[in-house]
Amino acid sequence: MHSSFRLLSAYLNLGLLLSKQQGQHEQAVHWLSACSQLDGSGVRDPQAHRHSQIQALVSWGQLELARGHPETSIQLYKQAIRRTPTNLQQVQLVYHSLAEAYQSVGNYLESERWFKAAVDQVQESNSRQQQQANTRQQYNKRTMKTSSSGSDGLQTSRSDQVAAHLTYARFLAKNVSGIRFVACLIFFPSPLHRNPLPSG
Known part of the structure; x- marks a missing residue:
């Protein structure tokens, strides 16, 4: 099934390349759509297969949003969510993309x-x-071992938390007023308190 994954990658890469070229929207959509629909039965790495297909759906949705078709992009992002994003970064990408699509049609609650x-x-x-x-x-205390593992993962998560909080806070600052704006003031300092910006 290596050939299946290579084909999937080829479809995705071609779609991404064409999406950046003027006048190649239809061709880009063709290959991104093909990538998102390629059968993954029996593939050696189902998670990698799913990751690529979700990436294709998100890129397709971004194309549609840029062309003034937010409702189509919303449906594509929902498809991506149903496929279950494979990691936190992909979750963030899909959720933020969907939020921006809803914002573009004035559906601020969604x-x-x-x-x-x-x-x-x-x-x-x-x-x-x-x-x-x-x-x-x-465990290390019980076994008298020392370990520094895990710190990098926590730092990555905190970095993601800063970005997620700031994005949400900017949305609140732009789209709400009055007492609900207090939420914005809460979300801005929270991650920065844990991750202060470097001085200088």
């Missing part, structure tokens, strides 16, 4: 829902990683 969902996903991931780090630390 837009906020997905911006907030992106924040929640990062917080849940950060909590899981912290629990795993605590478990490792307790």
Whole structure:
């Protein structure tokens, strides 16, 4: 099944390349669509297959949004969510893309829902990683071992958390007023307090 994954990658790369070229929208859509529909039965790495197909759907959705077809892009992003994004970064990409599509049609309630969902996903991931780090630390204490593993993962999650909070806060600052704007003030300092910007 290596040939199937190579074909999938070829479709995706060709679609991405054409999407960046003027006047190649239809061809780009053709290959991105083909990538998203390629049968993954029996592939050696189902997660990599799914990751590529979700990437194709998101890129296709971005093309449609840029061409003034937000409703089509919303449906494509929802398809991507149903495929289950394979990692936190892809979750963030899909959720933010869907939120922006809803914002473009003036559906601010749905837009906020997905911006907030992106924040929640990062917080849940950060909590899981912290629990795993605590478990490792307790194990190392019991076995008299020392380990620094896990710190990089936590740092990555916190970096994602900063980006997710800031994106959501910008949405709130632009689209809400009055008492709900307090939420914006809460979301801005929270991640920055954990990840202060470097001085100088």
